Amino acid sequence: MPTTAEQHQPDHQTEHQTDTVSAARQDARAQGGRTADAMPYVPASSSPYIPGGVPAEALTWAQTVAPGGYTHRVVARGTRIRLDDPTGDACAHLFLLRAGAPYERLNVADTVKVPWQAYLGAGHPLLSGDGRVLATVALDSSGRHDAFCGTSSELWNAAKYGDGRPEGPSPSGQSLFTVAAAHQGLTQRDLGPSISFFQGVRIGADGATDWTGSAGAGTAVELIAELPLIVLIANVPHPLDPREQYVVGPLRVHAWRSTPTGPGDPAFAASPERTRAYLNTIDDWESRA
Amino acid sequence: MTVLDWSHPLVPGAVTRDDRVAPRASWSAVVPAGQVLTIVDVGGNQSADCLIFDAADPAERYSVPDTITWQGNAYVRTGTVLRSNLGAPLMTVVGNELDRQDTIGGACSKASNTLRYGHHTAFHHACRENFLSEGAKHGLGARDLVSNLNWFMNVPVEADGSLGIVDGMSAPGKRVALRAERDVLVVVSNCPQMNNPCNAFDCTPLRMIVTVPAGPADDTVGTVGDPVGDTAGTDATTEYPTA
Ligand SMILES: [Zn+2]
Numbered sequence: 409m410p411t412t413a414e415q416h417q418p419d420h421q422t423e424h425q426t427d428t429v430s431a432a433r434q435d436a437r438a439q440g441g442r443t444a445d446a447m448p449y450v451p452a453s454s455s456p457y458i459p460g461g462v463p464a465e466a467l468t469w470a471q472t473v474a475p476g477g478y479t480h481r482v483v484a485r486g487t488r489i490r491l492d493d494p495t496g497d498a499c500a501h502l503f504l505l506r507a508g509a510p511y512e513r514l515n516v517a518d519t520v521k522v523p524w525q526a527y528l529g530a531g532h533p534l535l536s537g538d539g540r541v542l543a544t545v546a547l548d549s550s551g552r553h554d555a556f557c558g559t560s561s562e563l564w565n566a567a568k569y570g571d572g573r574p575e576g577p578s579p580s581g582q583s584l585f586t587v588a589a590a591h592q593g594l595t596q597r598d599l600g601p602s603i604s605f606f607q608g609v610r611i612g613a614d615g616a617t618d619w620t621g622s623a624g625a626g627t628a629v630e631l632i633a634e635l636p637l638i639v640l641i642a643n644v645p646h647p648l649d650p651r652e653q654y655v656v657g658p659l660r661v662h663a664w665r666s667t668p669t670g671p672g673d674p675a676f677a678a679s680p681e682r683t684r685a686y687l688n689t690i691d692d693w694e695s696r697a
Numbered sequence: 698m699t700v701l702d703w704s705h706p707l708v709p710g711a712v713t714r715d716d717r718v719a720p721r722a723s724w725s726a727v728v729p730a731g732q733v734l735t736i737v738d739v740g741g742n743q744s745a746d747c748l749i750f751d752a753a754d755p756a757e758r759y760s761v762p763d764t765i766t767w768q769g770n771a772y773v774r775t776g777t778v779l780r781s782n783l784g785a786p787l788m789t790v791v792g793n794e795l796d797r798q799d800t801i802g803g804a805c806s807k808a809s810n811t812l813r814y815g816h817h818t819a820f821h822h823a824c825r826e827n828f829l830s831e832g833a834k835h836g837l838g839a840r841d842l843v844s845n846l847n848w849f850m851n852v853p854v855e856a857d858g859s860l861g862i863v864d865g866m867s868a869p870g871k872r873v874a875l876r877a878e879r880d881v882l883v884v885v886s887n888c889p890q891m892n893n894p895c896n897a898f899d900c901t902p903l904r905m906i907v908t909v910p911a912g913p914a915d916d917t918v919g920t921v922g923d924p925v926g927d928t929a930g931t932d933a934t935t936e937y938p939t940a
Contacts, residue, residue, distance in 0.1 A: 517845075526858040527858035535809075537806065537809075556762065556765050557762050558762025559762070562784070564766065617765060682812075
């Protein structure tokens with residue numbers, strides 16, 4: 409199983425005959441239909457890893473994100489996004505912005521303060537700085553997540569692995585987020601603290617950050633988009649991962665049309681703060697619709 | 698009757714700025730590299746919500762997670778290097794008269810007040826308002842607001858992850874001192890929140906004093922815990938915590 413970004417570089421050993429346009433065209437077209445460990449599945453219904461119980465035709469996004477890779481996508485309100493960690497070594501660093509109004513974006517401080525809970529788990533609302541829910545953690549079979557340490561910077565990975573550049577063997581999460589944001593017309597100013605799934609951190613009584621690592625292979629997290637979202641994901645080692653090598657596994661992403669959280673859902677009624685957060689979200693959405 | 702103690706600079710030296718910030722008001726200033734900003738909690742347990750920007754390129758700005766990750770601790774104390782979103786030092790805490798300072802509680806806002814306390818609080822003044830109005834003086838807007846520091850605020854994280862703002866540990870005249878590691882723009886909201894204990898339900902003034910440190914670098918300042926002279930954060934640009 410590949411575990412580093414280096415192992416996902418293109419194969420340069422293949423023989424190519426490309427001395428004329430005709431030959432080059434033939435050479436290029438001969439590459440179609442191949443597969444790679446990490447790739448988007450288009451259409452999404454062609455994914456070899458469709459989650460159980462999800463009708464293939466409902467899928468809107470399917471992809472395996474390479475170790476050391478990233479992805480970015482715009483999804484509709486009501487989209488259910490599943491992240492799978494098949495090896496136990498994925499670390500899905502996530503940043504969310506509201507599609508069409510990206511100055512509304514993930515606010516990690518409000519995300520832990522408003523629910524009075526620092527540790528992310530099933531039912532946790534991921535809040536914007538504008539008093540609304542961007543996404544809800546709808547399912548969590550890992551329980552090892554982090555809302556304190558953010559993602560790695562180039563300086564951090566340079567100190568830890570000798571290189572943190574996006575094109576290098578150990579890209580930092582921050583550098584990948586910067587590129588992912590740029591693809592969506594956004595800049596460094598549009599990025600803030602991120603959260604991560606599948607590698608846990610706990611805070612000691614003295615404030616010390618304690619890396620608790622993975623819950624093992626085969627766990628998953630599902631998110632419900634409560635507003636139209638720009639989703640940025642960087643799949644890089646957690647900054648506190650104590651292993652000397654740049655160890656990270658592939659991350660599978662599947663999304664499908666579902667329904668946003670509303671009255672009657674357990675997450676909606678989980679606490680008075682959360683109820684008001686969903687009410688604000690629905691109020692704003694219906695005003696624009 | 699509120700006791701006010703205007704105190705004096707935590708790091709002695711020539712004073713280049715000395716401002717009094719009214720309750721509920723905002724403040725900003727460029728602190729040149731090497732100079733020290735002392736923030737005085739004049740009335741005690743008054744949260745000073747604080748953002749820091751590189752004065753030349755404000756797209757590089759204070760980052761809560763980078764600060765936590767590099768020091769391996771969620772609380773801010775003497776010696777904490779306040780890092781940017783690129784992981785680089787912006788300022789260093791060179792003096793501090795509290796056991797710990799907060800950087801996980803974020804800033805209050807009209808919007809989050811509606812979640813935390815109900816929609817009847819939607820028009821209460823809030824730190825996000827102060828950050829937006831003060832930031833606008835420097836060309837900054839909503840895109841530039843990120844998770845911040847809360848000087849003199851107390852936010853414990855309990856073993857089960859429970860987290861919240863509780864009664865403060867500060868007192869009139871308590872101080873924190875921050876040395877600029879480069880030219881930085883510091884933006885502060887003197888928190889107007891009256892729905893939780895972050896200001897002890899009594900908004901009081903702050904004093905902001907900038908000094909050019911006098912004397913040898915090994916001067917120590919009165920702090921809780923280890924005295925700090927040139928030992929804390931001096932090698933901040935190269936250190937790599939292994940813990
Ligand atoms: Zn406030």
